[in-house]
Amino acid sequence: MVATTETINQVKTSTDRYKYGFSTEIEVDKAPKGLNEDIIRFISQKKDEPKWMLDWRLEAFKKWKKMEKPNWAKVSFPDIDFQDIYYYAAPKAKKKLNSLDEVDPELLKTYEKLGIPLNEQKMLAGVAVDAVFDSVSVATTFREKLSEVGVIFCPISEAIKNHPYLVKKYIGSVVPVTDNYYTALNSAVFTDGSFVYIPKGVKCPMELSTYFRINEKNTGQFERTLIIVEDEGYVSYLEGCTAPQRDENQLHAAVVELVALNRSQIKYSTVQNWYPGDETGKGGIYNFVTKRGKCLGDNSKISWTQVETGSAITWKYPSCILMGNNSVGEFYSVAITNNAQQADTGTKMIHIGKNTKSTIISKGISAGKSQNTYRGQVQIQKGASNARNFTQCDSLLIGNTCSAHTVPYINQHVSNAKVEHEATTSKISEDQLFYCMQRGLDAEQATSMIVNGFCKEVMKELPMEFAVEAQKLIGISLEGSVG
Amino acid sequence: MPMLEIKNAELSIDDKKILKGLSLNVNEGETHAIMGPNGSGKSTLSYMLAGRDGYELDNGSITFNNIDLIPLSPDERSNLGLFLAFQYPVELPGVSSTNFLREIFNSRKKYLGEDELTHLDFIKHLRKVAQNLSIKDEMLKRYVNYGFSGGEKKRFEILQMALLNPKISVLDETDSGLDVDALKIVSEGVNNLKDKKNAVIVITHYQRLLDYIKPDIVHIMSDGKIIKSGDADLALYIEKNGYSEILNEQN
Ligand SMILES: Nc1ncnc2c1ncn2[C@@H]1O[C@H](COP(=O)(O)OP(=O)(O)OP(=O)(O)O)[C@@H](O)[C@H]1O
Ligand SMILES: [Mg+2]
Numbered sequence: 001m002v003a004t005t006e007t008i009n010q011v012k013t014s015t016d017r018y019k020y021g022f023s024t025e026i027e028v029d030k031a032p033k034g035l036n037e038d039i040i041r042f043i044s045q046k047k048d049e050p051k052w053m054l055d056w057r058l059e060a061f062k063k064w065k066k067m068e069k070p071n072w073a074k075v076s077f078p079d080i081d082f083q084d085i086y087y088y089a090a091p092k093a094k095k096k097l098n099s100l101d102e103v104d105p106e107l108l109k110t111y112e113k114l115g116i117p118l119n120e121q122k123m124l125a126g127v128a129v130d131a132v133f134d135s136v137s138v139a140t141t142f143r144e145k146l147s148e149v150g151v152i153f154c155p156i157s158e159a160i161k162n163h164p165y166l167v168k169k170y171i172g173s174v175v176p177v178t179d180n181y182y183t184a185l186n187s188a189v190f191t192d193g194s195f196v197y198i199p200k201g202v203k204c205p206m207e208l209s210t211y212f213r214i215n216e217k218n219t220g221q222f223e224r225t226l227i228i229v230e231d232e233g234y235v236s237y238l239e240g241c242t243a244p245q246r247d248e249n250q251l252h253a254a255v256v257e258l259v260a261l262n263r264s265q266i267k268y269s270t271v272q273n274w275y276p277g278d279e280t281g282k283g284g285i286y287n288f289v290t291k292r293g294k295c296l297g298d299n300s301k302i303s304w305t306q307v308e309t310g311s312a313i314t315w316k317y318p319s320c321i322l323m324g325n326n327s328v329g330e331f332y333s334v335a336i337t338n339n340a341q342q343a344d345t346g347t348k349m350i351h352i353g354k355n356t357k358s359t360i361i362s363k364g365i366s367a368g369k370s371q372n373t374y375r376g377q378v379q380i381q382k383g384a385s386n387a388r389n390f391t392q393c394d395s396l397l398i399g400n401t402c403s404a405h406t407v408p409y410i411n412q413h414v415s416n417a418k419v420e421h422e423a424t425t426s427k428i429s430e431d432q433l434f435y436c437m438q439r440g441l442d443a444e445q446a447t448s449m450i451v452n453g454f455c456k457e458v459m460k461e462l463p464m465e466f467a468v469e470a471q472k473l474i475g476i477s478l479e480g481s482v483g
Numbered sequence: 484m485p486m487l488e489i490k491n492a493e494l495s496i497d498d499k500k501i502l503k504g505l506s507l508n509v510n511e512g513e514t515h516a517i518m519g520p521n522g523s524g525k526s527t528l529s530y531m532l533a534g535r536d537g538y539e540l541d542n543g544s545i546t547f548n549n550i551d552l553i554p555l556s557p558d559e560r561s562n563l564g565l566f567l568a569f570q571y572p573v574e575l576p577g578v579s580s581t582n583f584l585r586e587i588f589n590s591r592k593k594y595l596g597e598d599e600l601t602h603l604d605f606i607k608h609l610r611k612v613a614q615n616l617s618i619k620d621e622m623l624k625r626y627v628n629y630g631f632s633g634g635e636k637k638r639f640e641i642l643q644m645a646l647l648n649p650k651i652s653v654l655d656e657t658d659s660g661l662d663v664d665a666l667k668i669v670s671e672g673v674n675n676l677k678d679k680k681n682a683v684i685v686i687t688h689y690q691r692l693l694d695y696i697k698p699d700i701v702h703i704m705s706d707g708k709i710i711k712s713g714d715a716d717l718a719l720y721i722e723k724n725g726y727s728e729i730l731n732e733q734n
Binding site: 432450 | 558562566576577590
């Protein structure tokens with residue numbers, strides 16, 4: 001949720017070099033720099049929001065002004081001047097490209113590497129594809145199919161207007177405004193994001209992804225996502241397929257809230273591939289995100305699966321609050337850092353209900369001069385009798401100049417709870433590399449193969465098409481990490 | 484002009500000389516056997532040929548079809564058609580055997596400028612090749628070498644050899660760990676791949692493998708050198724009498 005002067009400048013200068021961007025094509029409609037009540041009113045007005053929403057924002061802003069920036073994460077970056085940021089910048093219509101020939105060949109090369117089919121390449125690159133692949137009609141059929149079963153899937157700005165009762169009831173109920181410095185800021189200035197509502201007993205007939213949403217409407221830099229699943233409902237949500245994120249040089253600034261009611265299930269998968277900066281650490285995205293799910297109902301379940309390969313700095317801890325009895329929280333994570341990237345990521349599992357269960361599988365891979373920290377908290381509160389947690393954190397080092405850290409916090413207030421923690425650190429083995437290369441794979445293919453094997457337990461949690469993409473992405477992000 | 488020519492190879496590991504002026508010529512169509520006491524440098528020779536990191540020559544030369552191998556990386560050597568069946572195959576946890584095999588198969592096809600096989604066609608091809616080596620489908624679903632028995636690992640090496648169809652293969656104690664039936668199946672597999680254009684070097688301690696894979700030339704290696712070469716009878720002689728007499732002859 002934070003844009004620093006530094007970052008804005010870095011992003012600007014790196015725009016020329018960031019081979020995946022083409023922000024020059026985009027004209028921007030923006031509010032003046034800086035943050036004050038007027039800017040917030042401006043945003044709210046632009047979004048045509050009801051008064052209660054504006055009041056909520058202003059209240060958040062008041063609180064934010066009194067808060068301190070967190071500094072406990074193992075990341076370092078220049079101080080942030082919040083008055084030197086644009087808080088509202090909506091892209092005007094993109095310049096329409098007529099054929100793939102007009103698209104940056106580097107971008108196409110990346111798509112090709114990712115194995116994205118040609119039609120989708122066109123769509124992602126913003127080429128008019130009406131004749132071949134009608135993105136509008138795809139979006140439409142897809143909306144119709146969802147509304148048939150009563151699923152609501154729309155931009156949050158739309159939900160605020162059309163489903164105020166739901167938004168009012170749940171926004172800020174999982175991630176309180178003042179949870180941390182960045183959530184307060186986000187609450188004051190969020191500009192867009194997704195809203196999902198799954199009614200009672202409905203199993204969402206398709207995987208929902210921001211991929212479609214983004215193509216429907218460009219999302220802003222302070223995203224806010226809210227997913228609510230009623231009793232016995234189910235949804236699988238995919239965030240940010242890699243390619244569309246490549247084309248934006250904005251900062252990732254999100255709050256994600258999930259609410260799972262009785263016997264419902266939410267599966268939230270992310271593949272994050274923001275611009276990581278160059279080999280020397282210049283440029284790149286600061287990715288400070290607060291994601292949290294609340295298992296409010298009994299026997300509910302929330303799973304987070306994430307593959308993090310991009311960003312200069314990642315600060316992200318998708319968490320579960322296990323309130324309902326017998327509720328289940330899961331966290332599967334692969335975090336890859338190369339060159340000068342810094343990642344401080346992990347999860348929090350807060351056990352409140354009886355017989356609650358959580359599983360944490362974290363795979364950190366560091367290469368280059370990067371830093372990779374796993375930070376995990378398991379809290380077993382009074383009353384969470386019979387709670388169970390299993391945590392496994394594995395780190396893989398490639399080369400000698402990177403580092404991996406594991407920081408587990410365990411607070412246990414119940415005697416019959418069981419908390420298990422396993423951690424390993426290994427280096428990519430010469431034997432394995434040589435074995436693969438003897439069979440004709442080059443050093444990069446070999447490394448990617450071994451690393452993918454190392455991440456298997458997490459990758460198998462991803463939906464099929466996402467997994468294929470993530471696998472290729474791992475290969476791409478490790479390029480240049482082996483001799 | 485031999486297919487593989489090793490001239491006066493010297494190699495040390497941690498300042499300890501392991502290969503001490505080893506020369507070997509292998510022609511197209513030939514099968515060679517290398518025997519020799521434990522620690523004489525046979526596996527070192529195979530790693531050196533495959534271009535393993537840390538196994539660079541101090542002196543000497545190796546050429547393959549007239550190409551200098553020394554500056555080439557392991558994958559480049561593999562692409563030229565050099566295959567090594569490891570004495571101790573390496574486990575790749577999390578890497579599915581089928582995926583691994585498809586990857587190496589298609590990467591070879593690509594190098595040769597041939598069409599890669601689709602997933603389905605590859606599976607069909609793989610099934611056939613695996614069946615010939617009595618490898619069950621179930622094994623192909625497991626991770627590469629992970630938890631394989633000693634014999635399964637060796638069979639898996641030959642399966643890879645069959646898929647890659649190399650020009651020259653070095654089989655480092657492929658017979659060790661194989662039961663009697665498996666030894667026969669694996670040897671037949673190797674023999675089926677053999678033709679006039681390729682060559683095989685088998686490293687072994689036992690005649691029983693050579694009963695199936697008939698060598699044209701047998702070399703005795705000791706202390707980093709080939710000290711004696713002969714025909715298939717030399718192996719029979721070793722089987723009966725051990726190395727001592729030949730070693731003594733040397734001194
Ligand atoms: N990495 C190493 N570090 C130190 N010594 C080594 C290393 N690798 C091999 N050696 C030594 O080199 C010598 C040759 O080893 P090598 O494995 O080539 O023998 P070998 O002929 O294959 O033996 P075996 O029949 O037991 O397989 C041995 O003395 C061994 O201890
Ligand atoms: Mg050996």
